[in-house]
Amino acid sequence: MRDSNEVLICPACGHEMQKVYIANSELYLDICLQGCGGIFFDNREFEKLDEQSENIDEILNILDNKNFINVDQTVQRSCPSCGSLMVKNFASIKHEVEIDCCYICGGKFLDNGELMKIREQYKTEQDRSEDFNKYLLSFIKTEMDALEIERIKGETNRSGLKRVFDKCFEKIRKKF
Ligand SMILES: [Zn+2]
Ligand SMILES: [Zn+2]
Structure with a gap:
């Protein structure tokens, strides 16, 4: 189990990620607010998020109207939590959005905009x-x-x- 206070380095742009408290789901997420706008979830966090879609709104509001740097999404990333190479995987059965997954610790990294795309796959x-x-x-x-x-x-x-x-x-x- 990783130390939740540990500062993670963004696997896409190398900036330090910030801990952001998501009140709806009572968890701290690592978000690359000073760089590319990417979000890292550990295994448990991503599952928690899936259950209620209101907490996705809260995250999207945090990212709204900010300028983030562009990153090359085709480069293979290393997991910011455990350092293993991450693998691109579809985020849902619709097979529309690919996210970076770590098979060792279960972490997931979403580039800026991917959470919105996952959200938009289904209206309700x-x-x-x-x-x-x-x-x-x-x-x-x-x-x-x-x-x-x-x-x-x-x-x-x-x-x-x-x-x-x-x-x-x-x-x-x-x-x-
Ligand atoms: Zn970044
Ligand atoms: Zn990992």
Whole structure:
């Protein structure tokens, strides 16, 4: 667990990131206010954010009307928390916005504007959950079809079904 008072260095522009208190979600986020406007979330912070969209507004207000420097988004970044190389990954099932993810500590870095794009993918929370439900159902169908093929081949045992359930629970937990 990283020390929450530690000053992080922005992985995109090298400026020191500032701790910003987000009252709605009761957490401190690291935001590159003096450089590129990037935001770093640790694993727990990003999940917390996902649950209520009002707290995204609070972050967007902090970033509003500020001039940030441009950065090259194609460069591979190192995680500001643990130093591992980060990997570009889609932020949701819509596959529209790619963010930097650290597979070692679970940290995520969003460039300026990406949070807004994630926010704009769905007009309402209901749209988002409907889309997720559709996605989950098709995922379950694909997994069950694969299991059926294993059954025909005589390869299935109880652990096959458990594997499908585990994957589904993981998707529900992460909403992705
Ligand atoms: Zn920066
Ligand atoms: Zn990391």
